[in-house]
Amino acid sequence: MSADFLYTIEVILNGLMAGVMYSLVALGFVLIFKASGIFNYAQGVMALFAALTLVGIQTGQIPFSHLINAIFGTNMHHFGWQVPTIIAIILTVGVMVLFAIIVERYILHHLVNQEPIILFMATIGLAYFMEGFGDIMWGSEIKTLDVGLPSGGSIWLEEYTLGWAAEGERYYGMYLDKLDMVASLVAIVLVVSLTIFSQYTKTGRALRAVADDHQAALSVGISLRTIWVIVWSIAGFVALVAGIMWGAKSGVQFSLSLIALKALPVLMLGGFTSIPGAIIGGLIIGVGEKLFEFAIGPLIGGATENWFAYVLALMFLVFRPQGLFGEKIIERV
């Protein structure tokens, strides 16, 4: 095989894994949209907040330390203890559930009958709020996230593929990040379990009922509020997983929240209401982005990953406004 061909395979594989990472974030969107018709722009910030909380608990940070120091003139930052990873994760999940309850009670509850655009703007407001809140609570310096995940390229793979190139060509082996591979596995497990949950459990069925028709769900005794808290909690958990994966990759910092923006084209392609669609959309965007940059990027100056996903989604939308798997919107007069 030629080295070029092997490079292309590498790009595709990296694209697939990047796509899986996007899908992780997109999943949270789909869950919330399915159950409450809200497009939760704050999903990305939730991932950031979850990651910040995890690191904060793990390293024994004092919450709101900067604020306390500014008011009282003190200079404390840490409690001095370290919390084992597993317990930290469980505590963070608890925090995200609390978050879901507060959001439902004080925001969703009051915006029940508003149009989707108002709800969307409310989530933008929530995103900004949580951005500032997370920074005040845990500080805005970049933090490293260490939950024991492997990192760096897979040396084993590199050596294994070293001799695959044709005679005389320079090839240093296929470079695939171990973290990416773990993330892909985790995402697949998450998707499968969410799909099983949605299809085969009582709560999952209730969720689908709520997604379909709020009134009808209410009339058969499903508590809308409970379902929403459950959904936002699950979305919070998904956000935590996404936050861990992305945070382990590039540190826990502000840019994590911008992933939400990248998830949008994924949802455009996969449709807003389909869990498998989020995965496939993510994969298409991930591979598309990387391939485009690899093949055409050098011709037009590079850095096309900034915009390619959006333009791709845009083209798609023009021809199929509901995405690959979304439901066709029929308007009755």
Add this chain to the structure above:
Amino acid sequence: MSEPLQKMEAASKLLELKNIDLSFGGVKAISNISFDVMEGEVRAIIGPNGAGKSSLLNVINGFYHPQQGEIWFDGKQRHAMKPYQIAYQGIARTFQNIALFKGMTVLDNIMTGRFTHMHKNMFWQALWKGPAEQEEIENREFVEHIIDFLEIQAIRKTPVGRLPYGLQKRVELGRALAAQPKMLLLDEPMAGMNVEEKEDMCRFILDVNDTFGTTIVLIEHDMGVVMDIADRVVVLDYGRKIGDGTPDVVRNDQTVIDAYLGVSH
């Protein structure tokens, strides 16, 4: 009794539908329907729910494009057109579930009905003083006549979202009238109204027909109203036409009685 026949002899056909077929996916909503509407008459479309009455109006309006059949309006065959183009042809309509612009006042809503009659372009409008203001005032005067006619002067500056249902229906009629249409399509204009409101609405419809000569096609469930104001009636059932003629003829037609009217005991 012979009035409608006299009207018919003198007038010409304004609308003619020939062999219309309309399907959605696998469902056939309208099968082989043909009928005509004379200029200046009041034509009622009646039938049980789901018979295809609203779909028929949507076909006349240009929302739905029939898979088969011809539509002739004002002597010319009409090929597939967008709904906004049909507005310029002179067809206006109201909806079963009110389709008013909730964010605007009554006055503004009815002013939107004048859309096809206003022509000053964007630059005159941006300037306002001069031709655009002049056109606006002329059209405002016309709209005020309609507001007088419908007796809704007191609420002209109220946002329509705040009005009770009956008044909203009246405003929607006003918007349709503002367009000075050749043909007015009314989809259940009396739905949800009490006796008084129905009487008012009937009066308005008849006045419009008498004073302006507007041709009216209306879908209606209240047989008393239909008998009173309609010149001719079309009866639909399961997407097919099962009756066509004056109210008396239709009322005594056995197929219609079996399908829809029933017999009084």
Add this chain to the structure above:
Amino acid sequence: MFYRESGDFKKTYQKDSQTFPIKFDRWRYYFVMLVAFIVVPMFLTDYMANAVMIPFLVWAIAALGLNILVGYTGQLSLGTGGFMAVGAYATYKLMTSFPGMDMVSVVLLSGLVTAVVGALFGLPSLRIKGFYLAVATLAAQFFLVWLLNKVPWFYNYSASGQISAPQREMFGVIITGPHATPVAGYIFCLAFAIGLAWIARNLTRGRLGRSWMAIRDMDIAAEIIGVNPLIAKLSAFAVSSFFIGIAGSLFFSVYLGAAEVTEAFGISVSFAVLFMVIIGGLGSIFGSFIGAAFMVLMPVLLKNILVGGMGWPTDLAAHFEFIIVGGLILIFLIVEPHGLAQMARVLKEKLRLWPFPH
């Protein structure tokens, strides 16, 4: 209150559709204009002009533009930053290619260029609605910023990738460039802001404005009355982009003086202007000004109180800004989706009846 509205009837339709039907309001408007054009420049410090008044006017123009698109036509757009960038770069190219052209023409032409670009990116709105459209406008935002960064022609092949505004004068007073007098810049922007507000008011109360609002409220019914959705939506994008392009042009030439596209016109700009429109009031011209004032004044106030007054570190103040803006958006959307403008109206009505409850 100082005036009453009962018994204030108009005899002509012209008087009835005035912008300020009550005499008191009208005189108050003239008074404000007088103060703005004559009194303020006499007392305006350079700092106030540069830090508060000029950005307020520039953002107000941008908010007006976005309000036309989002508030009046109901098309959500997250591309404001990108369109402002187009206006800024058009201004730069015009200023450097035609040194003799006066600033008014430069600004207006920049607006026109942006209008064309805006209409182009508005084409998807014919097929795509709601927040699907918002994503399409994101494509505009990211692509335009990337394009202006990548293609050297746009920044005249300079090594830094930055663009800076050369010196220009108007009636003998320097308004752009390093030696510009801030007060002159203020008046220049003020003239544009008032003129554009006037145009916005006229467009929104006529046939075009009604077609926009019809599309926003129920686009199917809009078609029934004869509105061509293509023309209505594209005109909304075009007019909106015209305003936003002018804002970008003034932002670059008068306010910043020099700019680098990814910093000055990134996605945060798009969100900032959207917040101005929401907080100020969707579908309100006055609201656009209030929203802009709020978003300009709030960071300044916060910094003065928290950092200057209480000695907090600046990044803490910046975080608080996020919390306050986000929190306010939420509060407004829940309590009063029509923003501060509506709150002002409701307050006026309540004061009219006070001390009676209704």
